[in-house]
Amino acid sequence: xxxxxxxxxLVETRLFADLAEEHLATIAGCGTTAQFGxxxxxxxxxxxxxxxxxxxxxSVALETHVPGxxxxxxxxxxxxxxxxxxxxxxxxxWHFDARALQPVRxxxxxxxxxxxxxxxxxxxGYELMRRFAEVIVSRLQATRMQLLDVYHHPQDG
Amino acid sequence: xxxxxQPALEGLLExxxxxxxxxxxPTVADGAIVxxxxxxxADLPAGWTDEQDAGTYRLKxxxxxxxxxxxxxxxxxxxxxxxxxxxxxxxxxxxxxxLEVLPEPEEEPRPVAFVGVRSCDLHAIAKLDRVFLGxxxxxxxxxxxxxxxxxxxxxxxxxxxTCFCVSMGTGPRATFxxxxxxxxxxxxxxxxxxxxxxxxxxxxxxxxxxxxxxxxEEEAEGERIVERTxxxxxxxxxxxxxxxxxxxxxxxxxxxxVAERCLTCGNCTMVCPTCFCTTVEDVTDxxxxxxxxxxxxxxxxxxxxxxxxxGGVRTTPKARYRQWLTHKLGTWHAQFGESGCVGxxxxxxxxxxxxxxxxEAAALREDAR
Amino acid sequence: MAEPxxxxxxxxxxxxxxxxxxxxxxxWTLELEPAAGGDVFAFEPGQFTMVYAFGAGxxxxxxxxxxxxxxxxxxxxxxxxxxxxxxCSLRRGGTLGIRGPYGTxxxxxRAEGGDLVxxxxxxxxxxxxxxxxxxxxxxxxxxxxxxxxxxRSPDQxxxxxxxxxxxxxxVDVHVTVDRADESWNGPVGVVTTLIERARFDPxxxxxxxxxxxxxxxxxxxxxxxxxxxxxxxFLSLERNMKCALGQCGRCQFGPVFVxxxxxxxxxxxxxxxxxxxxx
Numbered sequence: 001x002x003x004x005x006x007x008x009x010l011v012e013t014r015l016f017a018d019l020a021e022e023h024l025a026t027i028a029g030c031g032t033t034a035q036f037g038x039x040x041x042x043x044x045x046x047x048x049x050x051x052x053x054x055x056x057x058x059s060v061a062l063e064t065h066v067p068g069x070x071x072x073x074x075x076x077x078x079x080x081x082x083x084x085x086x087x088x089x090x091x092x093x094w095h096f097d098a099r100a101l102q103p104v105r106x107x108x109x110x111x112x113x114x115x116x117x118x119x120x121x122x123x124x125g126y127e128l129m130r131r132f133a134e135v136i137v138s139r140l141q142a143t144r145m146q147l148l149d150v151y152h153h154p155q156d157g
Numbered sequence: 158x159x160x161x162x163q164p165a166l167e168g169l170l171e172x173x174x175x176x177x178x179x180x181x182x183p184t185v186a187d188g189a190i191v192x193x194x195x196x197x198x199a200d201l202p203a204g205w206t207d208e209q210d211a212g213t214y215r216l217k218x219x220x221x222x223x224x225x226x227x228x229x230x231x232x233x234x235x236x237x238x239x240x241x242x243x244x245x246x247x248x249x250x251x252x253x254x255x256l257e258v259l260p261e262p263e264e265e266p267r268p269v270a271f272v273g274v275r276s277c278d279l280h281a282i283a284k285l286d287r288v289f290l291g292x293x294x295x296x297x298x299x300x301x302x303x304x305x306x307x308x309x310x311x312x313x314x315x316x317x318x319t320c321f322c323v324s325m326g327t328g329p330r331a332t333f334x335x336x337x338x339x340x341x342x343x344x345x346x347x348x349x350x351x352x353x354x355x356x357x358x359x360x361x362x363x364x365x366x367x368x369x370x371x372x373x374e375e376e377a378e379g380e381r382i383v384e385r386t387x388x389x390x391x392x393x394x395x396x397x398x399x400x401x402x403x404x405x406x407x408x409x410x411x412x413x414x415v416a417e418r419c420l421t422c423g424n425c426t427m428v429c430p431t432c433f434c435t436t437v438e439d440v441t442d443x444x445x446x447x448x449x450x451x452x453x454x455x456x457x458x459x460x461x462x463x464x465x466x467x468g469g470v471r472t473t474p475k476a477r478y479r480q481w482l483t484h485k486l487g488t489w490h491a492q493f494g495e496s497g498c499v500g501x502x503x504x505x506x507x508x509x510x511x512x513x514x515x516x517e518a519a520a521l522r523e524d525a526r
Numbered sequence: 527m528a529e530p531x532x533x534x535x536x537x538x539x540x541x542x543x544x545x546x547x548x549x550x551x552x553x554w555t556l557e558l559e560p561a562a563g564g565d566v567f568a569f570e571p572g573q574f575t576m577v578y579a580f581g582a583g584x585x586x587x588x589x590x591x592x593x594x595x596x597x598x599x600x601x602x603x604x605x606x607x608x609x610x611x612x613x614c615s616l617r618r619g620g621t622l623g624i625r626g627p628y629g630t631x632x633x634x635x636r637a638e639g640g641d642l643v644x645x646x647x648x649x650x651x652x653x654x655x656x657x658x659x660x661x662x663x664x665x666x667x668x669x670x671x672x673x674x675x676x677x678r679s680p681d682q683x684x685x686x687x688x689x690x691x692x693x694x695x696x697v698d699v700h701v702t703v704d705r706a707d708e709s710w711n712g713p714v715g716v717v718t719t720l721i722e723r724a725r726f727d728p729x730x731x732x733x734x735x736x737x738x739x740x741x742x743x744x745x746x747x748x749x750x751x752x753x754x755x756x757x758x759x760f761l762s763l764e765r766n767m768k769c770a771l772g773q774c775g776r777c778q779f780g781p782v783f784v785x786x787x788x789x790x791x792x793x794x795x796x797x798x799x800x801x802x803x804x805x
Contacts, residue, residue: 061714073706075715078723101711145716146704150738151648151678153467153606245536250580253620256540256561293786294535294771404781407802434775437768441581448581452536452768455776462776464766466738467606476804484778491781 006031009107013054015082015131023124026117027109034108042083042098042106049086049094050112055079058104063097075143076101082135087111088128158379159363160371161339161350167198168366169309169337169352173270176362178307181237182272183230188216190230192237195272198224209318209391209502212511223343225273228317229501233430234271234278238302239285240264241454245437248448263301270307274335276328277320277501279310281430283334287493288433307358310335312379313386314343319502321392321515327499329386331355337363340379351379392502394515395522396486399496403487405526407479415517416475418510423456425504425512426481431497432456457481486518535771538578538623541599543616549602549684553649554614555590558599561621565596571634571656572762572790575626576770577601579616583609586767586785588653589627594663599624602652602684628770630790632657632734633760638667640730643754645674645745647717647737651684653762653789654736662695672698672724676717676741679703680710700724717741718748728753735793736762743800746793756794763788763796780805 007028010016016024034053036042042053042060053060059078063071074096077083086094088111118125161169170180174196182195185202195201204222207230208215219226243264249257274282289299313320313329322328331338336359340351351371354360371379426432436455441448455462458477463470471477489497498514505513540561547555560566571593578584585607591600605611613622634642634657642661646654661671673692677683680703693699700720702713713720717737733749735742742761749759763784765777770785777784780799782791799805 059713071708073708073710073714075719076702076713078713080722142716142719145718145740145744148740149678149704150741151682151704245534246538248578248580248623250621253616254542256580256621256623258537258540258623260534260537289773292772294773296536296771296773297534407805433773435768436774436776437584439581439583445581450578450584452774455774457775461766463778465764470765471804473804480778480805488778488781492783 006033006107009033009056010054014080015054015135019127023127026121026124027114027128030110030113030117031107034104034106036100036104036106038100038103040100040104042100042104043094044097045094047094049084049092050110052082052084052087052109052111053106054109055081055083056105056107058100058102058106060104061099061101063099065097071097075139075146082132084111085132085136087115088132158371158376159352159366159368160375161352161366161368163198163348165366165368166339166350169362170195170197170270170272172362172365173307173309176268178268178270180270180272183225183227185216189214190216190227192230192232192234201225201273202227206315207317209506211319211505211513212508213318214506221343221346221348223314223341223348225311225313225339225341226315226343228313228315228320229275229278229503231428231503231507233428233501233503234274234282235285235430235433237269237271238282238306239289239299239433243298243452245450245452248450250446250448263298265302266305268305268307270309272309274308274310274331275313275501276310276331277322277325277499278430279308279331279334280325280327280499281501284431284493284495284497284499285433287495291493308335308337308355310338310355312338312340312383314341314382316386316389316391317502317506318391319505319513320390320500321394321502322500323387323390324392324394324396324515325496325498325500330383335359340382342375342378342382344378349375351375392500392505392513392515394498394500394518396496399518400487400490402522402525403483406521407483409521409525411517411520411523412475412479414520415478415512416473418512419474419478420510421458421474421477422509423458424507424509425514426456426458427454428503428507429485430499430501430503431485434462436462457484482514482517485514535625536769538576538584538625540621541624543618543620543622544598546616546618550682552605553602553684554605555600555602556613557591558601558622558624559597566599567627568596569593569627569656570631571660572632572653573627573629574653574770574789575599575601575624575628576767577603577609577613578623578625579609579612580621580623582612584623584625584768585609585613586628586764586770588762588789590652590655592659593656594659602649602655604649625770628785630788632660632762632790633732634660634734637661637732637758638664640668640732641670641672641726642668643672643674643724643726643731643733643749645717645721645733645735645737645749647676647741647745648678648682649684650735650737650741650762651675654734655685657734658692658697662692662697665695669730670698670726671696672726673700674717674720674724675699675701676720676737677701677703679705680712698724716744718744721745721748721752731758733759734762735759739764739800746797750793756797757792759793760790761793761796762790
């Protein structure tokens, strides 16, 4: 059984499938595979954000710690989801904790390296920005709906 | 066509009484023409007419003694066919385990003759028939009441200040839905009634009266009267393309404009002869053994008329006025294949804020999508 | 006294509670049978009855049981006011009045030959459960059967035991909650996030959606965005009803009466109406 290259795995993801060959190669060049056991943190709030992940299997919870409440789970991410955009924007620090709920296999990309490459090659930069903007918009819509608390009824406590 | 002189008109009403009908017709009460039980032609509003305009209703004396010389008053025949409060059933309970449902007997099983029904109201009755008899489910109580009615219609000799039956194609000439139709001729102090039958029992009733055939001049006079009424409508409503226009313009600024004037008092829905919406009340007696379920008139202007997930759906007056007008002139077509409005003008006359449905409909056409 | 020629459609039939089970803090499932004996009436998935609680009132409740069974009428009722409170306070043996069944049905048969995607939010799973049963009765006629179920929190999930059994019958079950504590290991997020993760062929899929109206609006839009024609996405709308016969006027939604023209509508027919505030 041949182990597939990062590039081949990248092409299979929804987010990067239609990327130009050369950009794929560049991004793949900054990537490796990663594994996390159940309960392990992928990153923690406040840490330097220099990586982003594409989840291949397993699930990850985005959490934040609320005094008096413990860890508050905001959302969960699953197969094919992209995890992490703080690497793209200053101050390049994580805003939340990410913890594996089940064992996770993912592709991990060196954000610092990609930031540099994007600065040098604006075409690549545009492609990355556009795709991550879509991800952020989609997450924002979902978050807004979560805030609506649609199942809550006025007579509930 | 027959010509009934005064004694023959009395004879018509007497014949109905003899056949077991109780008579309901227009009378003067509390400064208005209202429908009530009558015993003879003497109870009819002789020599009265009305002045109607937006938010205005006044009775005035005529200089003759015509019996039907006015338009329509605040009530319609829906009061008798679809009463304001009807008991649907009573329920009896024996602990939590036993529940007995008892259908309610007819509250008024006697046959009734409606005397003096105008064409607009004939159309309104037909629209109510569509709602309660022509849909997926027949309302048996309505059906029973409806089956007991004998209709004596009257062709209007005077157009009301807020009438627009001509625009709606519902009058002033009665063309269907009656057993007998009368046209009042008043000339030189003499009164006579052209009478025609609209059904077998109507013909049979007329045949038994002491009345002659109408002359050609008398028939022509009847025509002239109806034409004159048609030519003197108080209002007009342009109906072309109205349902589609209303569906496309739910956010027209006119809705905000009318909302500032509308009190959501619901008068329009009470006086409208085709508004049929109801609510239900459940009451128990003090022992909690017997409960009654009543169906009562309601209005789409009430806050809880439409609610969802514990809150009102149409909380603003704008939304509620829009619902009423759009239903009456627009979505009624999709639901029942025709307009819900008969052009009787009652909603205009009885609106304390003087909102005029014909004016609103015209305004919505301006800058419409 | 005149006897009505036909039984009035306004008169409820007494039904007795044979079993009741508490689903969540404020939701109960009742199994009813006719007090006079005999079979329960035949019904189609998506239909509802008017449930009368003595002296309290009458409310429309979707039937949530198996349309293939005529021995029980099953209703899942959430306490939302005086009438539902009265309904849920009756014990086993208590009697309610039932009128029905009313309304249009989920087009389960029409979906055969393709994928069936069922998207439920909160108590919206209850009116969809009969559709799930109907599909399982002819499972081989469908390719994939997918259930996307979103709830407020884990303790609000309906029929949790059944969800596992569904997986065993080759239903692709995805469950998510809006908020959760640590004891929940599953997805957290709104039900639309499940659409991306579900596997179905949009060109041959039919979707059935039920839940709070806002949830249905977003979910139907999400399914349409995923490629399912709006003629094959169906919603179950809700409005207060006093008669369910098209004669009290209250359940009107634009030109349609939810009681008779619905409650199940194709998204294509109501998409524009849903965007009008306070319609």
